Amino acid sequence: MAAKPKLRRRIWTTALGWLAAGILFFPIFWMVLTSFKTEVEAIAIPPKLFFQPTLENYSTINDRTDYFSFALNSVLISVGSTLLALLFAVPAAYAMAFFPTKRTKGTLLWMLSTKMLPPVGVLVPIYLIFRNLSLLDTRIGLTIIYTLINLPIVVWMIYTFFKDVPKDILEAGRMDGASTRQEVFQVLLPLALPGIASTGLLAIILSWNEAFWSLNLTTTNAAPLTTFIASFSSPQGLFWAQLSAASSLAIAPILIFGWLSQRQLVRGLTFGAVK
Protein backbone atom coordinates (compact mmCIF):
# COMPACT_ATOMS: atom_id res chain seq x y z
CA MET A 1 0.00 0.00 0.00
CA ALA A 2 2.65 2.48 1.07
CA ALA A 3 4.74 1.90 -2.02
CA LYS A 4 2.06 2.98 -4.42
CA PRO A 5 1.85 6.73 -3.72
CA LYS A 6 5.62 6.74 -3.65
CA LEU A 7 5.75 5.17 -7.10
CA ARG A 8 3.14 7.53 -8.42
CA ARG A 9 5.10 10.47 -7.05
CA ARG A 10 8.23 9.21 -8.75
CA ILE A 11 6.47 8.84 -12.09
CA TRP A 12 5.19 12.40 -11.79
CA THR A 13 8.54 13.90 -10.84
CA THR A 14 10.25 11.94 -13.62
CA ALA A 15 7.79 13.26 -16.19
CA LEU A 16 8.01 16.85 -14.92
CA GLY A 17 11.78 16.77 -14.54
CA TRP A 18 12.34 15.50 -18.06
CA LEU A 19 9.78 17.92 -19.45
CA ALA A 20 11.61 20.85 -17.86
CA ALA A 21 14.99 19.56 -19.01
CA GLY A 22 13.61 18.99 -22.52
CA ILE A 23 12.23 22.53 -22.81
CA LEU A 24 15.43 24.11 -21.54
CA PHE A 25 17.66 22.01 -23.76
CA PHE A 26 15.44 22.21 -26.84
CA PRO A 27 17.01 25.33 -28.46
CA ILE A 28 20.45 23.70 -28.27
CA PHE A 29 19.10 20.45 -29.66
CA TRP A 30 17.39 22.33 -32.50
CA MET A 31 20.60 24.17 -33.33
CA VAL A 32 22.67 20.97 -33.43
CA LEU A 33 19.98 19.36 -35.60
CA THR A 34 19.99 22.33 -37.98
CA SER A 35 23.74 22.09 -38.33
CA PHE A 36 23.25 18.74 -40.14
CA LYS A 37 20.73 20.14 -42.63
CA THR A 38 21.29 21.83 -45.96
CA GLU A 39 20.58 25.56 -46.07
CA VAL A 40 17.30 24.89 -47.87
CA GLU A 41 16.17 22.37 -45.27
CA ALA A 42 17.25 24.70 -42.45
CA ILE A 43 14.64 27.31 -43.40
CA ALA A 44 12.01 24.87 -44.65
CA ILE A 45 8.42 25.30 -43.49
CA PRO A 46 7.13 23.06 -42.02
CA PRO A 47 10.38 22.47 -40.10
CA LYS A 48 12.00 19.16 -40.87
CA LEU A 49 12.61 16.78 -37.99
CA PHE A 50 13.69 13.93 -40.23
CA PHE A 51 16.07 14.48 -43.11
CA GLN A 52 19.15 13.11 -44.75
CA PRO A 53 21.90 14.45 -42.43
CA THR A 54 24.88 16.09 -44.08
CA LEU A 55 28.29 17.04 -42.77
CA GLU A 56 28.72 19.60 -45.50
CA ASN A 57 28.33 22.61 -43.19
CA TYR A 58 31.13 21.41 -40.97
CA SER A 59 33.46 20.81 -43.87
CA THR A 60 32.72 24.05 -45.72
CA ILE A 61 32.66 26.33 -42.73
CA ASN A 62 36.38 26.86 -42.65
CA ASP A 63 36.64 27.49 -46.40
CA ARG A 64 34.02 30.20 -46.32
CA THR A 65 34.60 31.89 -43.00
CA ASP A 66 38.09 31.23 -41.71
CA TYR A 67 36.47 29.60 -38.70
CA PHE A 68 39.63 28.09 -37.27
CA SER A 69 41.48 31.36 -36.94
CA PHE A 70 38.65 32.64 -34.74
CA ALA A 71 38.64 29.40 -32.77
CA LEU A 72 42.39 29.71 -32.35
CA ASN A 73 41.91 33.25 -30.99
CA SER A 74 39.38 31.94 -28.48
CA VAL A 75 41.72 29.18 -27.33
CA LEU A 76 44.80 31.41 -27.06
CA ILE A 77 42.97 34.23 -25.28
CA SER A 78 41.03 32.12 -22.81
CA VAL A 79 43.88 29.74 -21.98
CA GLY A 80 46.44 32.56 -21.92
CA SER A 81 44.40 34.74 -19.60
CA THR A 82 43.67 31.78 -17.34
CA LEU A 83 47.36 30.86 -17.02
CA LEU A 84 48.26 34.48 -16.35
CA ALA A 85 45.55 34.78 -13.71
CA LEU A 86 46.81 31.59 -12.03
CA LEU A 87 50.36 32.95 -12.07
CA PHE A 88 49.23 36.02 -10.15
CA ALA A 89 46.68 34.24 -7.99
CA VAL A 90 48.51 31.19 -6.64
CA PRO A 91 51.21 33.11 -4.71
CA ALA A 92 48.64 35.60 -3.41
CA ALA A 93 46.27 32.84 -2.31
CA TYR A 94 49.17 30.96 -0.69
CA ALA A 95 50.18 33.97 1.35
CA MET A 96 46.62 34.77 2.38
CA ALA A 97 45.68 31.20 3.27
CA PHE A 98 48.77 30.28 5.27
CA PHE A 99 50.08 33.60 6.54
CA PRO A 100 47.00 35.68 7.20
CA THR A 101 47.40 39.12 8.70
CA LYS A 102 44.74 41.44 9.99
CA ARG A 103 44.53 42.94 6.53
CA THR A 104 43.88 39.65 4.72
CA LYS A 105 40.12 39.64 5.00
CA GLY A 106 39.88 43.22 3.86
CA THR A 107 42.15 42.52 0.90
CA LEU A 108 40.11 39.51 -0.21
CA LEU A 109 36.84 41.38 0.06
CA TRP A 110 38.26 44.33 -1.82
CA MET A 111 39.44 42.03 -4.61
CA LEU A 112 35.98 40.50 -4.91
CA SER A 113 34.40 43.94 -4.94
CA THR A 114 36.33 44.85 -8.11
CA LYS A 115 34.16 42.23 -9.86
CA MET A 116 31.15 44.41 -9.24
CA LEU A 117 32.33 47.32 -11.31
CA PRO A 118 30.05 47.35 -14.38
CA PRO A 119 32.17 47.13 -17.55
CA VAL A 120 30.23 49.91 -19.30
CA GLY A 121 31.37 52.24 -16.55
CA VAL A 122 34.93 52.00 -17.85
CA LEU A 123 34.25 51.33 -21.54
CA VAL A 124 35.29 54.81 -22.68
CA PRO A 125 38.70 54.99 -20.96
CA ILE A 126 39.59 51.38 -21.76
CA TYR A 127 38.69 51.92 -25.40
CA LEU A 128 40.80 55.10 -25.57
CA ILE A 129 43.75 53.56 -23.71
CA PHE A 130 43.63 50.58 -26.06
CA ARG A 131 43.48 52.87 -29.08
CA ASN A 132 46.45 54.92 -27.94
CA LEU A 133 48.53 51.85 -27.10
CA SER A 134 47.49 50.11 -30.36
CA LEU A 135 45.94 47.30 -28.35
CA LEU A 136 42.59 47.40 -30.18
CA ASP A 137 41.90 44.14 -31.96
CA THR A 138 44.95 42.39 -30.50
CA ARG A 139 45.02 39.10 -28.65
CA ILE A 140 47.32 40.59 -26.00
CA GLY A 141 44.81 43.32 -25.24
CA LEU A 142 41.88 41.00 -24.71
CA THR A 143 44.07 38.57 -22.74
CA ILE A 144 44.99 41.37 -20.32
CA ILE A 145 41.34 42.34 -19.81
CA TYR A 146 40.24 38.74 -19.19
CA THR A 147 43.11 38.15 -16.76
CA LEU A 148 41.99 41.14 -14.75
CA ILE A 149 38.28 40.37 -14.75
CA ASN A 150 38.85 36.77 -13.67
CA LEU A 151 41.68 37.39 -11.21
CA PRO A 152 39.44 38.08 -8.15
CA ILE A 153 37.46 34.86 -8.65
CA VAL A 154 40.62 32.84 -9.24
CA VAL A 155 42.36 34.22 -6.13
CA TRP A 156 39.27 33.61 -4.04
CA MET A 157 38.75 30.02 -5.22
CA ILE A 158 42.37 28.94 -4.84
CA TYR A 159 42.38 30.57 -1.43
CA THR A 160 39.44 28.39 -0.36
CA PHE A 161 41.13 25.28 -1.78
CA PHE A 162 44.36 26.07 0.09
CA LYS A 163 42.36 26.54 3.29
CA ASP A 164 41.03 23.00 2.85
CA VAL A 165 44.52 21.47 2.81
CA PRO A 166 45.10 19.91 6.25
CA LYS A 167 47.65 21.93 8.18
CA ASP A 168 49.09 18.77 9.76
CA ILE A 169 50.48 17.54 6.47
CA LEU A 170 52.38 20.74 5.89
CA GLU A 171 53.49 20.69 9.52
CA ALA A 172 54.85 17.17 9.12
CA GLY A 173 56.87 18.15 6.09
CA ARG A 174 58.28 21.08 7.99
CA MET A 175 59.35 18.81 10.88
CA ASP A 176 61.21 16.65 8.38
CA GLY A 177 63.18 19.72 7.40
CA ALA A 178 61.55 20.46 4.05
CA SER A 179 62.37 23.87 2.70
CA THR A 180 59.62 26.32 1.85
CA ARG A 181 60.14 25.60 -1.82
CA GLN A 182 59.87 21.82 -1.27
CA GLU A 183 56.86 22.29 0.94
CA VAL A 184 55.04 24.30 -1.71
CA PHE A 185 56.01 22.32 -4.80
CA GLN A 186 56.08 18.79 -3.39
CA VAL A 187 53.34 18.87 -0.77
CA LEU A 188 50.94 21.74 -1.20
CA LEU A 189 50.56 22.04 -4.97
CA PRO A 190 50.02 18.30 -5.60
CA LEU A 191 47.35 18.30 -2.88
CA ALA A 192 45.64 21.38 -4.23
CA LEU A 193 46.01 20.46 -7.90
CA PRO A 194 42.41 19.28 -8.46
CA GLY A 195 41.18 22.56 -6.98
CA ILE A 196 43.57 24.62 -9.10
CA ALA A 197 42.54 22.68 -12.20
CA SER A 198 38.83 23.23 -11.66
CA THR A 199 39.47 26.91 -10.95
CA GLY A 200 41.30 27.10 -14.27
CA LEU A 201 38.42 25.38 -16.00
CA LEU A 202 35.97 27.93 -14.63
CA ALA A 203 38.20 30.82 -15.73
CA ILE A 204 38.43 29.32 -19.24
CA ILE A 205 34.62 29.02 -19.41
CA LEU A 206 34.12 32.63 -18.32
CA SER A 207 36.71 33.97 -20.77
CA TRP A 208 35.47 31.83 -23.65
CA ASN A 209 31.91 33.13 -23.28
CA GLU A 210 32.72 36.75 -22.43
CA ALA A 211 30.98 38.98 -24.96
CA PHE A 212 31.13 42.60 -23.81
CA TRP A 213 34.82 43.33 -24.18
CA SER A 214 35.30 41.00 -27.12
CA LEU A 215 32.54 42.74 -29.11
CA ASN A 216 33.83 46.21 -28.25
CA LEU A 217 37.58 45.70 -28.49
CA THR A 218 38.03 43.27 -31.38
CA THR A 219 36.90 43.22 -34.99
CA THR A 220 38.80 40.72 -37.13
CA ASN A 221 42.43 39.93 -36.29
CA ALA A 222 41.96 39.05 -32.63
CA ALA A 223 38.22 38.32 -32.73
CA PRO A 224 37.29 35.26 -30.68
CA LEU A 225 34.29 33.07 -31.48
CA THR A 226 31.82 35.31 -29.61
CA THR A 227 32.59 38.16 -32.03
CA PHE A 228 32.69 35.87 -35.05
CA ILE A 229 29.26 34.40 -34.30
CA ALA A 230 27.87 37.91 -33.80
CA SER A 231 28.79 38.67 -37.41
CA PHE A 232 26.06 36.23 -38.47
CA SER A 233 23.46 38.67 -37.17
CA SER A 234 23.65 40.83 -40.28
CA PRO A 235 20.81 40.19 -42.73
CA GLN A 236 23.10 38.99 -45.51
CA GLY A 237 24.60 36.44 -43.13
CA LEU A 238 21.47 34.37 -42.78
CA PHE A 239 23.03 31.01 -43.40
CA TRP A 240 21.31 29.10 -40.65
CA ALA A 241 22.85 25.72 -41.26
CA GLN A 242 26.32 27.18 -41.37
CA LEU A 243 25.66 29.37 -38.34
CA SER A 244 24.45 26.27 -36.49
CA ALA A 245 27.54 24.29 -37.39
CA ALA A 246 29.82 27.13 -36.30
CA SER A 247 27.85 27.59 -33.08
CA SER A 248 27.81 23.88 -32.27
CA LEU A 249 31.58 23.70 -32.60
CA ALA A 250 31.95 26.89 -30.55
CA ILE A 251 29.92 25.70 -27.58
CA ALA A 252 30.78 21.98 -27.51
CA PRO A 253 34.05 22.13 -25.54
CA ILE A 254 32.67 24.65 -23.06
CA LEU A 255 29.51 22.65 -22.52
CA ILE A 256 31.63 19.68 -21.50
CA PHE A 257 33.86 21.83 -19.26
CA GLY A 258 30.74 23.35 -17.74
CA TRP A 259 29.21 20.00 -16.95
CA LEU A 260 32.47 18.95 -15.29
CA SER A 261 32.72 22.03 -13.11
CA GLN A 262 29.15 22.75 -11.95
CA ARG A 263 30.05 22.68 -8.25
CA GLN A 264 32.99 25.04 -8.64
CA LEU A 265 30.80 27.34 -10.65
CA VAL A 266 28.40 27.82 -7.76
CA ARG A 267 31.25 28.30 -5.34
CA GLY A 268 33.14 30.70 -7.57
CA LEU A 269 30.31 32.87 -8.81
CA THR A 270 28.66 33.34 -5.42
CA PHE A 271 31.97 33.92 -3.62
CA GLY A 272 31.06 31.21 -1.13
CA ALA A 273 27.88 32.94 -0.01
CA VAL A 274 25.81 29.91 -1.04
CA LYS A 275 26.86 26.55 0.31
Place this chain on the structure above:
Amino acid sequence: MSSTLAVQPNQRTSSKRQVSTLPLVGPSVVVLLIWMIVPLVMTLWFSLQHLNLLNPDNNSFAGLSNYIALLSTPALWISIFNTLVLVGSVLVITIGLGTLLAVLFNEEFWGRSIARLLAIAPFFVMPTVSALIWKNMLMHPVNGLFAYITRSLGFGAIDWFAQYPMLSVILIVSWEWLPFALLILLTAIQSQDDEQVEAARMDGAKSLAIFRFITLPHLGRAIAVLAMIETIFFLTIFAEIFVTTSGGPGLATTNLAYFIYLRALFEFDVGGASAAGLLAVILANIVAIFLMRIVARNLDV
Protein backbone atom coordinates in the same frame (compact mmCIF):
# COMPACT_ATOMS: atom_id res chain seq x y z
CA MET B 1 38.75 26.95 13.58
CA SER B 2 41.39 29.12 12.00
CA SER B 3 41.83 31.21 15.12
CA THR B 4 45.22 29.61 15.80
CA LEU B 5 46.47 31.46 12.78
CA ALA B 6 45.35 34.84 14.01
CA VAL B 7 48.86 35.97 14.83
CA GLN B 8 50.27 39.42 14.37
CA PRO B 9 52.45 39.86 11.30
CA ASN B 10 55.63 40.20 13.31
CA GLN B 11 55.29 37.63 16.06
CA ARG B 12 55.02 34.27 14.37
CA THR B 13 55.04 31.02 16.30
CA SER B 14 58.16 28.95 16.03
CA SER B 15 56.71 26.30 13.74
CA LYS B 16 55.65 28.97 11.28
CA ARG B 17 57.84 29.83 8.41
CA GLN B 18 59.23 33.24 7.89
CA VAL B 19 57.59 34.14 4.62
CA SER B 20 57.21 37.71 3.62
CA THR B 21 53.77 37.93 2.12
CA LEU B 22 54.10 41.26 0.40
CA PRO B 23 55.88 40.04 -2.74
CA LEU B 24 53.30 37.26 -3.02
CA VAL B 25 50.13 39.29 -2.58
CA GLY B 26 51.54 42.52 -3.98
CA PRO B 27 51.35 41.82 -7.73
CA SER B 28 47.67 40.84 -7.61
CA VAL B 29 46.79 43.85 -5.49
CA VAL B 30 48.71 46.24 -7.71
CA VAL B 31 47.22 45.06 -11.03
CA LEU B 32 43.70 45.06 -9.60
CA LEU B 33 44.24 48.48 -8.08
CA ILE B 34 45.35 49.87 -11.43
CA TRP B 35 42.47 48.11 -13.18
CA MET B 36 40.01 49.60 -10.74
CA ILE B 37 41.35 53.09 -10.16
CA VAL B 38 42.81 54.29 -13.46
CA PRO B 39 39.78 53.80 -15.75
CA LEU B 40 37.40 55.00 -13.07
CA VAL B 41 39.33 58.21 -12.47
CA MET B 42 39.55 58.69 -16.25
CA THR B 43 35.80 58.18 -16.58
CA LEU B 44 35.26 60.79 -13.88
CA TRP B 45 37.69 63.19 -15.59
CA PHE B 46 36.15 62.71 -19.05
CA SER B 47 32.69 63.21 -17.62
CA LEU B 48 33.74 66.75 -16.69
CA GLN B 49 35.06 67.57 -20.17
CA HIS B 50 33.53 68.65 -23.43
CA LEU B 51 35.22 66.01 -25.56
CA ASN B 52 33.96 64.60 -28.81
CA LEU B 53 36.33 62.48 -30.86
CA LEU B 54 34.71 63.73 -34.08
CA ASN B 55 35.78 67.21 -33.09
CA PRO B 56 38.89 66.72 -30.94
CA ASP B 57 40.10 70.33 -31.09
CA ASN B 58 37.00 71.59 -29.40
CA ASN B 59 38.05 70.25 -26.02
CA SER B 60 37.25 72.24 -22.90
CA PHE B 61 36.30 71.90 -19.25
CA ALA B 62 32.61 71.27 -18.96
CA GLY B 63 31.95 71.26 -15.25
CA LEU B 64 28.70 69.50 -14.63
CA SER B 65 27.18 70.39 -17.98
CA ASN B 66 27.56 66.81 -19.32
CA TYR B 67 25.51 65.61 -16.39
CA ILE B 68 22.91 68.31 -16.83
CA ALA B 69 22.64 67.59 -20.55
CA LEU B 70 22.47 63.86 -19.84
CA LEU B 71 19.76 64.13 -17.21
CA SER B 72 17.61 66.17 -19.57
CA THR B 73 17.96 63.63 -22.39
CA PRO B 74 14.73 61.61 -22.66
CA ALA B 75 16.75 58.72 -24.13
CA LEU B 76 18.61 58.32 -20.84
CA TRP B 77 15.41 57.97 -18.85
CA ILE B 78 13.98 55.56 -21.41
CA SER B 79 17.14 53.47 -21.21
CA ILE B 80 17.07 53.45 -17.40
CA PHE B 81 13.41 52.45 -17.48
CA ASN B 82 14.23 49.67 -19.98
CA THR B 83 17.09 48.52 -17.79
CA LEU B 84 14.79 48.28 -14.77
CA VAL B 85 12.12 46.40 -16.75
CA LEU B 86 14.70 43.98 -18.13
CA VAL B 87 16.44 43.37 -14.80
CA GLY B 88 13.18 43.09 -12.86
CA SER B 89 11.46 40.72 -15.28
CA VAL B 90 14.41 38.38 -15.66
CA LEU B 91 14.90 38.35 -11.87
CA VAL B 92 11.27 37.37 -11.27
CA ILE B 93 11.30 34.70 -14.00
CA THR B 94 14.63 33.11 -13.12
CA ILE B 95 14.13 33.13 -9.36
CA GLY B 96 10.48 32.02 -9.53
CA LEU B 97 11.00 29.20 -12.01
CA GLY B 98 14.44 28.48 -10.58
CA THR B 99 12.97 27.79 -7.15
CA LEU B 100 10.35 25.44 -8.60
CA LEU B 101 12.95 23.64 -10.70
CA ALA B 102 15.33 23.35 -7.73
CA VAL B 103 12.59 21.69 -5.67
CA LEU B 104 11.82 19.37 -8.59
CA PHE B 105 15.45 18.42 -9.20
CA ASN B 106 15.92 17.83 -5.48
CA GLU B 107 13.44 14.94 -5.75
CA GLU B 108 14.78 11.55 -6.76
CA PHE B 109 13.60 10.55 -10.20
CA TRP B 110 14.69 8.33 -13.04
CA GLY B 111 17.55 9.76 -15.03
CA ARG B 112 17.79 12.80 -12.80
CA SER B 113 21.49 13.42 -13.27
CA ILE B 114 21.20 13.40 -17.05
CA ALA B 115 18.10 15.60 -16.98
CA ARG B 116 19.97 18.02 -14.76
CA LEU B 117 22.90 18.21 -17.18
CA LEU B 118 20.50 19.05 -20.01
CA ALA B 119 18.70 21.65 -17.90
CA ILE B 120 21.82 23.58 -16.94
CA ALA B 121 23.34 23.50 -20.44
CA PRO B 122 22.00 26.89 -21.64
CA PHE B 123 24.17 28.70 -19.09
CA PHE B 124 27.32 27.53 -20.85
CA VAL B 125 26.27 28.70 -24.30
CA MET B 126 28.01 31.93 -25.29
CA PRO B 127 25.58 34.90 -25.32
CA THR B 128 25.97 35.63 -29.02
CA VAL B 129 25.09 32.04 -29.92
CA SER B 130 22.07 32.02 -27.58
CA ALA B 131 20.79 35.26 -29.04
CA LEU B 132 21.13 34.04 -32.63
CA ILE B 133 19.49 30.65 -32.02
CA TRP B 134 16.47 32.46 -30.65
CA LYS B 135 16.49 35.27 -33.19
CA ASN B 136 16.82 33.07 -36.27
CA MET B 137 15.67 29.55 -35.66
CA LEU B 138 12.96 30.13 -33.06
CA MET B 139 11.61 33.68 -33.33
CA HIS B 140 12.04 34.43 -37.03
CA PRO B 141 8.66 35.66 -38.33
CA VAL B 142 8.74 33.59 -41.54
CA ASN B 143 10.98 30.58 -41.09
CA GLY B 144 11.12 30.34 -37.31
CA LEU B 145 9.76 27.44 -35.33
CA PHE B 146 7.52 29.63 -33.17
CA ALA B 147 5.96 31.20 -36.27
CA TYR B 148 5.25 27.72 -37.62
CA ILE B 149 3.63 26.67 -34.36
CA THR B 150 1.46 29.78 -33.97
CA ARG B 151 0.40 29.60 -37.62
CA SER B 152 -0.52 25.92 -37.27
CA LEU B 153 -2.66 26.86 -34.29
CA GLY B 154 -4.35 29.53 -36.38
CA PHE B 155 -2.94 32.60 -34.63
CA GLY B 156 -0.76 33.74 -37.48
CA ALA B 157 2.94 34.49 -37.21
CA ILE B 158 4.32 36.85 -34.61
CA ASP B 159 7.19 39.12 -35.56
CA TRP B 160 8.76 38.88 -32.14
CA PHE B 161 11.47 41.51 -32.35
CA ALA B 162 9.18 44.03 -34.07
CA GLN B 163 6.03 43.49 -32.04
CA TYR B 164 7.38 42.48 -28.63
CA PRO B 165 11.05 43.50 -28.67
CA MET B 166 11.56 43.78 -24.92
CA LEU B 167 9.68 40.57 -24.20
CA SER B 168 11.88 38.78 -26.75
CA VAL B 169 15.08 39.98 -25.07
CA ILE B 170 13.64 39.05 -21.66
CA LEU B 171 12.89 35.53 -22.92
CA ILE B 172 16.41 35.04 -24.27
CA VAL B 173 18.16 36.33 -21.14
CA SER B 174 15.84 34.31 -18.89
CA TRP B 175 16.64 31.16 -20.84
CA GLU B 176 20.36 31.81 -20.36
CA TRP B 177 20.14 32.53 -16.65
CA LEU B 178 17.44 30.14 -15.42
CA PRO B 179 20.01 27.32 -15.28
CA PHE B 180 22.26 29.51 -13.12
CA ALA B 181 19.40 30.14 -10.70
CA LEU B 182 18.61 26.42 -10.71
CA LEU B 183 22.23 25.50 -9.94
CA ILE B 184 22.55 27.97 -7.05
CA LEU B 185 19.17 27.19 -5.50
CA LEU B 186 19.67 23.44 -5.90
CA THR B 187 22.99 23.72 -4.06
CA ALA B 188 21.23 25.66 -1.31
CA ILE B 189 18.29 23.25 -1.11
CA GLN B 190 20.60 20.26 -0.77
CA SER B 191 21.99 21.68 2.47
CA GLN B 192 18.46 21.57 3.88
CA ASP B 193 17.95 19.39 6.93
CA ASP B 194 16.26 16.24 5.58
CA GLU B 195 15.21 15.09 9.04
CA GLN B 196 13.25 18.25 9.58
CA VAL B 197 11.39 17.69 6.32
CA GLU B 198 10.81 14.04 7.16
CA ALA B 199 9.50 14.94 10.62
CA ALA B 200 7.10 17.48 9.14
CA ARG B 201 5.90 14.88 6.65
CA MET B 202 5.34 12.38 9.50
CA ASP B 203 3.25 15.00 11.24
CA GLY B 204 1.07 15.07 8.17
CA ALA B 205 2.33 18.29 6.57
CA LYS B 206 1.43 18.58 2.91
CA SER B 207 4.17 19.13 0.34
CA LEU B 208 2.99 22.67 -0.22
CA ALA B 209 3.18 23.47 3.50
CA ILE B 210 6.67 21.96 3.71
CA PHE B 211 7.73 24.12 0.79
CA ARG B 212 6.16 27.23 2.26
CA PHE B 213 7.32 26.90 5.87
CA ILE B 214 10.58 24.96 5.66
CA THR B 215 12.14 25.12 2.20
CA LEU B 216 11.39 28.72 1.33
CA PRO B 217 12.74 30.22 4.59
CA HIS B 218 15.81 27.99 4.22
CA LEU B 219 16.36 29.36 0.71
CA GLY B 220 15.96 32.97 1.81
CA ARG B 221 19.61 33.89 1.90
CA ALA B 222 20.50 32.02 -1.28
CA ILE B 223 17.70 33.83 -3.10
CA ALA B 224 18.97 37.18 -1.81
CA VAL B 225 22.52 36.43 -2.95
CA LEU B 226 21.28 35.15 -6.30
CA ALA B 227 19.15 38.26 -6.84
CA MET B 228 22.07 40.56 -6.15
CA ILE B 229 24.58 38.70 -8.34
CA GLU B 230 22.07 38.54 -11.17
CA THR B 231 21.25 42.23 -10.80
CA ILE B 232 24.90 43.17 -11.14
CA PHE B 233 25.21 41.06 -14.31
CA PHE B 234 21.85 42.13 -15.76
CA LEU B 235 22.54 45.84 -15.31
CA THR B 236 25.01 45.55 -18.17
CA ILE B 237 23.37 43.07 -20.54
CA PHE B 238 24.89 43.87 -23.89
CA ALA B 239 25.63 41.04 -26.32
CA GLU B 240 22.02 39.81 -26.53
CA ILE B 241 20.79 43.28 -27.49
CA PHE B 242 23.74 43.93 -29.80
CA VAL B 243 23.02 40.79 -31.81
CA THR B 244 19.22 40.83 -31.91
CA THR B 245 17.66 44.30 -31.84
CA SER B 246 20.56 46.79 -31.72
CA GLY B 247 18.54 48.61 -29.10
CA GLY B 248 15.51 49.04 -31.35
CA PRO B 249 13.02 49.39 -32.74
CA GLY B 250 13.51 53.04 -31.80
CA LEU B 251 14.74 52.86 -28.24
CA ALA B 252 12.51 49.96 -27.23
CA THR B 253 15.35 47.70 -26.09
CA THR B 254 18.08 50.24 -25.39
CA ASN B 255 19.26 49.64 -21.85
CA LEU B 256 21.81 51.74 -20.00
CA ALA B 257 24.73 49.65 -21.26
CA TYR B 258 23.61 49.96 -24.86
CA PHE B 259 22.92 53.68 -24.43
CA ILE B 260 26.51 54.23 -23.24
CA TYR B 261 27.85 52.10 -26.09
CA LEU B 262 25.93 54.18 -28.65
CA ARG B 263 27.08 57.43 -27.09
CA ALA B 264 30.71 56.38 -26.90
CA LEU B 265 31.38 54.35 -30.03
CA PHE B 266 28.79 55.78 -32.42
CA GLU B 267 28.50 59.44 -31.47
CA PHE B 268 32.02 59.55 -30.02
CA ASP B 269 30.68 61.77 -27.25
CA VAL B 270 33.30 60.88 -24.66
CA GLY B 271 32.06 63.33 -22.05
CA GLY B 272 28.42 62.28 -22.19
CA ALA B 273 29.19 58.55 -22.34
CA SER B 274 31.49 58.87 -19.33
CA ALA B 275 28.87 60.67 -17.30
CA ALA B 276 26.40 57.88 -18.10
CA GLY B 277 29.08 55.32 -17.27
CA LEU B 278 29.45 56.76 -13.78
CA LEU B 279 25.70 56.52 -13.38
CA ALA B 280 25.95 52.79 -14.13
CA VAL B 281 28.74 52.41 -11.58
CA ILE B 282 26.62 54.08 -8.93
CA LEU B 283 23.60 51.89 -9.70
CA ALA B 284 25.72 48.72 -9.48
CA ASN B 285 27.33 49.86 -6.25
CA ILE B 286 23.99 50.27 -4.50
CA VAL B 287 23.46 46.53 -4.99
CA ALA B 288 27.09 45.61 -4.45
CA ILE B 289 27.19 47.11 -0.95
CA PHE B 290 24.50 44.73 0.27
CA LEU B 291 26.04 41.76 -1.52
CA MET B 292 29.48 42.41 -0.04
CA ARG B 293 27.98 42.46 3.45
CA ILE B 294 26.67 38.94 3.02
CA VAL B 295 29.92 37.76 1.43
CA ALA B 296 31.91 39.28 4.31
CA ARG B 297 29.78 37.47 6.88
CA ASN B 298 30.51 34.14 5.20
CA LEU B 299 34.22 34.68 4.83
CA ASP B 300 36.24 33.15 7.62
CA VAL B 301 39.86 34.16 7.51
